[in-house]
Amino acid sequence: MKKPTRADIAYLALRQAIIEQDLGPGTKLPEDEIGGPFGISRTLVRQALARLQADGLVETGGKRSATVARPTLEESKDVFRVRRALEREVVRIVCENWSPSFGAILEGHIRKEEAARKAGNERISVRLAAEFHILLAELAENPVLLGYVTQLVSRCSLILALYGRPHSTDCAVNEHRDVVIALREGKVEQAVHLMDHHVSLVETRALNEEERDGPGLAAILSRHASEIEAEQANGTIAFDTRKDAAGK
Template identity: 50%
Template sequence: MEISSRSDIAYQALRRAIIEQALAPGTKLREDEIGAHFGISRTLVRAALMRLSQEGLVEIKRKRTATVAIPSLDEAREIFEVRHCLEQQIVQRLTAHWRPEMGETLEAHVNEEEAAAQRGDTASASRLAGEFHIVLARLAGNALLARYLSEVVSRCSLILAVYGRPHVAECATAEHRNVIAALRARDAAASISIMNEHLHAVEARALPRPQEAEDVRISDILARYSTAG
């Protein structure tokens, strides 16, 4: 096996481990340990980590210390804002250039999601749920859109790892089937609306709910202090 191939395998393995949340946010990624596992030099390990850093999945600090990235809440909200814009454009392109075989490709992918969920493989089900959107982007026929969305979807996996709440995998599967049905009808408005609903649901599962202000009675609080002295 060529050295470059081993380096790419290391990159792909690390990326998948991060996306499937096997490597949790904040985990230290030791160059010597990774290099020994894949049989590559630390220089090639650094190259793989740099690729992941450029995708927002790894943070490289001073002294070349690399860790799985921990997105802030502000970053998380910005990522979802960008994702909404990208996916709307993707859906518009798909409805304009729809072909029956696209539906078959998407259905096959959703079937994989469903199978993973049914056998209890939550890591694969979560990864496949994100990849559904990347498949959509590739089918839309714009390589740059697909590249940007791939990065955004990958970073959403980190957001889910840090802030997400447990949810039923079948929810995402059902939502994806609704998207496919709208695309098959070549109804751009309906497709965009359904995709937006789906992304809002994903965002709700990924981000914490804003804390609602409690209806506090000031007199009740002050009563605890009125006898002090």
């Protein structure tokens, strides 16, 4: 994996801030304010924002500042419908190609989810819940499928930030564990059913039909940039910057 550039880190920090619900839907993203913490030009900021727009996380256009996307309820329902279909396919592929190492990888991630929940760190819990699904898609070893699942999971995190109920990830850990148990036992249809049911429950928790206000920008980006650089130094950077992993 290549070392992220400052522009990559700006993209990753913005993406992570949106997924962790630090930057709420509708938050303005002025180019000068974004570029400051990373020491990058407005041209590079625009490139990062274009990548986020392709991910469905940012809206740009005209002379106004880019903003964190604000999907409608109908758009949100469409996103979840497509996500359920793709995640069913992910589970089938992973089950067909199951390896004991898959179980170790997934259980290790679930332990991280449990630790974050017990610590009461809702921000990290939200991110880890999303990353479970991306990790499962990585195990399918299909870059195209991974790209689409990554985008849809990210957009669902944005939807949770806009409409979701507080503590909406509380049930996710047990639901994730049930899916892994079925995969480990080779029960394809049960695993598919559990995943479909789980994503349906996420949708129910997400679409609360009441918008939530989001926070501000500069200090948030600096914090996320520091976290990403620390993860990079430890070899545990949260999101892959390779084009194939982004489905581009």
